[in-house]
Structure formats: structure tokens, C-alpha cells
Amino acid sequence: MLKIFNTLTKKKEIFKPIKKNKVSMYVCGVTVYDYCHIGHAKTFLFFDVVYRYFKKYGYSVKYVRNITDIDDKIINKSKLIKKDYTYFTRDIINDMNLDFSSLNILKPTFSPLATDHIIEIISFINFLINKKHAYINNKGDVVFDIKSYSEYGILSRKNYFNKINFLKKDFTLWKKSKLGENFWNSPWGNGRPGWHIECSAINYKYFKDKLDIHGGGNDLIFPHHENERAQSVCFQNNNFVNYWMHTGMVICKKKKMSKSLKNFYLIKDLRKNFNSDVIRHYILSTNYRHPINYNINDLKKSEKILKKFYYCLKFSKNKNFNFSLKENFINDIILFKKAMNDSFNTPIALFLLSKLSNKIIYANDSKKFKKAEFFSEILYFLGKTLGFFSNKDNFVKKNKKLIIKIKKLLKKRNDARKLFLWKKADNIRKKLLNLGVHLEDKKNETIWKIY
Known part of the structure; x- marks a missing residue:
């Protein structure tokens, strides 16, 4: 009986799929403004295991992992290197796919781009405006009104309604474009989608009103998943996700590994x-x-x-x-x-x-x-x-090469011992230890094992 720790309830719960023998899973993907690092590997390797395990267990799995291909970081980076954002994101996506493939991460069922779902995003925002969950601010942006959603903060365990200036927490659904930026037409003027709204719109397109598992790194719990949950619950009038799953972060030199702190390690390196x-x-x-x-x-x-x-x-x-x-x-x-x-x-x-x-x-x-x-x-x-x-065959071939190397070193060590060259023999022993080989010297032979 499978149990899943649910971030929303903070406890392990028995997994009961919405549809028998079927699993629906959405994981927030990469914002493609730079190469992927080990923090990405931690999240997507884990959900790759979840995906594989369900499939091995006989479930039919619909796995969606989006790609954020428009936001401030992408725009700023493409301007910095003087490259059109569409070509810039295309190159980063290619590198991301190469990284994930090299780690043997299976491709999801769907990998939708945010910019391929502008129509769905606009429709989603329009509904929230009509239901009084969103408004147009004095900058011309469309923002979500967190006062309209009484459960805001439940996922992240934060109570924003005790704060005086909680209006500052209202978040952007549609951002008015600046001069020279890429934009899409909308009922509220030229602009582009906010970060959070893309996941709500994509989720609804692929899964409609209910989803088994929603995942991502725990740095997404707030604000991203809190905001996404608010939008989607207001849109669908239900909790829409049965199990929220979040991976822990990677720590480097006592700080969270991140590109902003420049303490990250790239997958390709x-x-x-x-x-x-x-x-x-x-x-x-x-x-x-x-x-x-x-x-x-x-x-x-x-x-x-x-x-x-x-x-x-x-x-x-x-x-x-x-x-x-x-x-x-x-x-x-x-x-x-x-x-x-x-x-x-x-x-x-x-x-x-x-x-x-x-x-x-x-x-x-x-x-x-x-x-x-x-x-x-x-x-x-x-x-x-x-x-x-x-690739099992390659591993076996590599092992054959390893065993040949081990046997050659063992012969050199035995020859050194016969000539009482103990320092040379000890150095070879250290080389074997580095290969994961442990030795046990008997009277007439040396037993070796890989540990």
C-alpha cells in the first residue's frame, strides 16, 4: 500500500488515484534562462523515479512537466547577450534536454511551453476577473486579489491576513509589456503572462478539474505553488490537487545552491x-x-x-x-x-x-x-x-576492462612483494582501494573483492 507525504496536510496519506490504474502527475519544470544545475537534477531525478515506479507497478501515467520560456530573467539575459529571446530559450531548452537525457531521465508525456498556451492563459485570467478574484492595477497589470481567497497561505503555512499591508502580496497574472519587449495581445493591452498563471492554465488544459500529484522543489511552495493553488481553486471551485510533493534543496557551503548566489554546479560539468x-x-x-x-x-x-x-x-x-x-x-x-x-x-x-x-x-x-x-x-x-x-551491456564491458586493470595491478603488487619492495606494494594497494577493491593476503594468494 503506497503512502505519499502530502505537503498540504504535512502527513503521509494512502495513495488513492482519481482513476483506477491511472496516475496524473504535474511537475513544475525549468525556467530556461541558464544551464541546469545539480538542484534541478535532484528534483527531476526524483520525479523520474516516481514516474518509473508507477509505470513498473502497472499504472498508466500521464506526466506533464512544463517549461517556462518567458519571464523577467529570460528577457534580461537575452538582452544581456544580445540574442532574440526565442533563439535564446530554444538553445537553453536543447541543453536542458541533453542534460536530462544524459542523466537517463525519461521524457514526460508532455512538455508544454508557456508561450504555446497564451490563449488558455488569457481565458483563465478573464474568468478570474469576471469572478472578482483579479483586478487591473494602476500600472496596467492584471493582479490576483488574495483577499478574495480565504485559504491563501494554507499550503505554505503563512497567515498573510494578519499583516497590515497584505495588498502588497497581490501577485501578477498579466504583466504589461515595456518598450522593446516581446508581447502578446490581450483584452488588457499588450503584455505577457506572469509566472504562476502558466501552471494553472496548463494544468487545466491537460487534467481539467482534478490532479493526483503536483510536484516541484520546496523553494516553490511559496510563492509559486501557493499562488498557483489560489488561482486554480478559485477557477475550479475545488482543491484540484490530491497530493502535493516537494523535494529538498541542495546546500553548498551552508547556503542554498542557487544561480543568484553563484554557488551552483552545472549538470554538464x-x-x-x-x-x-x-x-x-x-x-x-x-x-x-x-x-x-x-x-x-x-x-x-x-x-x-x-x-x-x-x-x-x-x-x-x-x-x-x-x-x-x-x-x-x-x-x-x-x-x-x-x-x-x-x-x-x-x-x-x-x-x-x-x-x-x-x-x-x-x-x-x-x-x-x-x-x-x-x-x-x-x-x-x-x-x-x-x-x-x-545500458547493461556497456556496464559489463566496463567491468571487464576494470577487472583486467585490477588483475594487472595485482600482478605488479605480487611481483613487488616477492622482491620485498614494500613501499611500491603499498602504493599499488592504495590504487586498488581507490578503485573500490579490498585485498586480503593469504599464505599463497591474494583474495580481492569490489566493495
Whole structure:
């Protein structure tokens, strides 16, 4: 029985889809004014796992992840580099797709652009004006009147109605264009949509009046999701989202990682040094709701664990056992499912994969080769459920190269020991440790294992 922590109620709730065997999921996507960083990777890798898990469980999933391709940051950046915003955003979107593809993040069912939904946005705003939830201010912008919505602040746990100047909290739905800016025609003059309204309009287009899961980073709870919820509830006269899910932020040098603070690490730079599966493991090793303190040593730890996983895959003979998440007689799958059903507890799921890899190595060392093969196939199946092992054959080939390298180093070390060159032997041992190889010197041989 799957439970999901709901940001709105602050508790875990049993997941009950609106439609049987179907899941509707919307995740707020990237504002494309710069390259994607590890904070983006944390959010979208996690929701990629949610998407995969539902699909593996037999659900039909409609997953929408929007792209914000017009806002102040985009306009300012395109002006700064003297490039038309349409070409500028197109290039950033291409880079974003390349980053996500390199991390083996599946494409959503739909990836709508804000600028492709101007008609829906204008219609949505017009309805809010007619229902007295929005007005035109003295600047010519259309803004939402938070006084018209008594539940404003419930999602973010903030009470704005106790503040004297709460009118300052009214937020923009349609922004009047400035001279030289791109604009669209509307009943209220030339302008462009505000940030929050695009998600409400896109949500309504793809899901109408109800949605199972709405997600994003926890930095979006306020103002973005609070404002989006206000608009949509006023428009639809219902709560429209059953489960709100938010990922924790990435911390770097005791501060939130962000482009404004210039303390961020780009995905494309990170991938120069680490395999995509290593990055995935690093991120999923922390509960999705908790922050991650960026630390390159933790990435290196994940790298060692992945080397061990890859090593364990070599015991599989590609027979592809037909496993399913609905298995109720294989303990490893039962425990994995229990972890994931506890609001997608990926750290426990990964711990179980590590235990499984130990079982594989022990079975092989005990010459129980069929058992090692069976467990190896389970490891592959569960790893794939989390988005690992996108190209198993390549991993096995890499492991063969790794094993050849290990054996060469072992021979050099043994030769050094025979000649009593202990310093040289110790240096080779350190190299092997860096490869994740642990040694045990016996009387007539050296036993090695990847851990």
C-alpha cells in the first residue's frame, strides 16, 4: 500500500488515484534562462523515479512537466547577450534536454511551453476577473486579489491576513509589456503572462478539474505553488490537487545552491567527472524531502558503490527473469517495495540493493553460481526500477576492462612483494582501494573483492 507525504496536510496519506490504474502527475519544470544545475537534477531525478515506479507497478501515467520560456530573467539575459529571446530559450531548452537525457531521465508525456498556451492563459485570467478574484492595477497589470481567497497561505503555512499591508502580496497574472519587449495581445493591452498563471492554465488544459500529484522543489511552495493553488481553486471551485510533493534543496557551503548566489554546479560539468548512475545514486541516497549538503566525497562514495553494482551484474547471464513489483514470494522485492511504498524512501531502497550485492558476492564465493545469477537478475530489475543500468551491456564491458586493470595491478603488487619492495606494494594497494577493491593476503594468494 503506497503512502505519499502530502505537503498540504504535512502527513503521509494512502495513495488513492482519481482513476483506477491511472496516475496524473504535474511537475513544475525549468525556467530556461541558464544551464541546469545539480538542484534541478535532484528534483527531476526524483520525479523520474516516481514516474518509473508507477509505470513498473502497472499504472498508466500521464506526466506533464512544463517549461517556462518567458519571464523577467529570460528577457534580461537575452538582452544581456544580445540574442532574440526565442533563439535564446530554444538553445537553453536543447541543453536542458541533453542534460536530462544524459542523466537517463525519461521524457514526460508532455512538455508544454508557456508561450504555446497564451490563449488558455488569457481565458483563465478573464474568468478570474469576471469572478472578482483579479483586478487591473494602476500600472496596467492584471493582479490576483488574495483577499478574495480565504485559504491563501494554507499550503505554505503563512497567515498573510494578519499583516497590515497584505495588498502588497497581490501577485501578477498579466504583466504589461515595456518598450522593446516581446508581447502578446490581450483584452488588457499588450503584455505577457506572469509566472504562476502558466501552471494553472496548463494544468487545466491537460487534467481539467482534478490532479493526483503536483510536484516541484520546496523553494516553490511559496510563492509559486501557493499562488498557483489560489488561482486554480478559485477557477475550479475545488482543491484540484490530491497530493502535493516537494523535494529538498541542495546546500553548498551552508547556503542554498542557487544561480543568484553563484554557488551552483552545472549538470554538464558534473558529468565530466561522474557517471550518470553515480549522480543518480548520490541524489537518491538522501530522502527526497531533505536537503543535500553538496560534497564531492559523497559522490566518490556513490561511485564506489556503483562499481560494486556493475561488478555484480557480470554474474547475470542475460536470461532476463520475468520479475514484477507484484511478486509476493521474493524477499528482496518485497522489502524494496515496502521501502518505496513508504513515500518513496529511496535511501532504504538503495541500502537493500547494497545488501543484495553482498549476497551476490557471497553466493559466488561459495560457488553457488545459480544463486549468484538469480540475485544478480533481481539487482538488475530493482536497479532499473530506480533508473539505473540504462545500458547493461556497456556496464559489463566496463567491468571487464576494470577487472583486467585490477588483475594487472595485482600482478605488479605480487611481483613487488616477492622482491620485498614494500613501499611500491603499498602504493599499488592504495590504487586498488581507490578503485573500490579490498585485498586480503593469504599464505599463497591474494583474495580481492569490489566493495
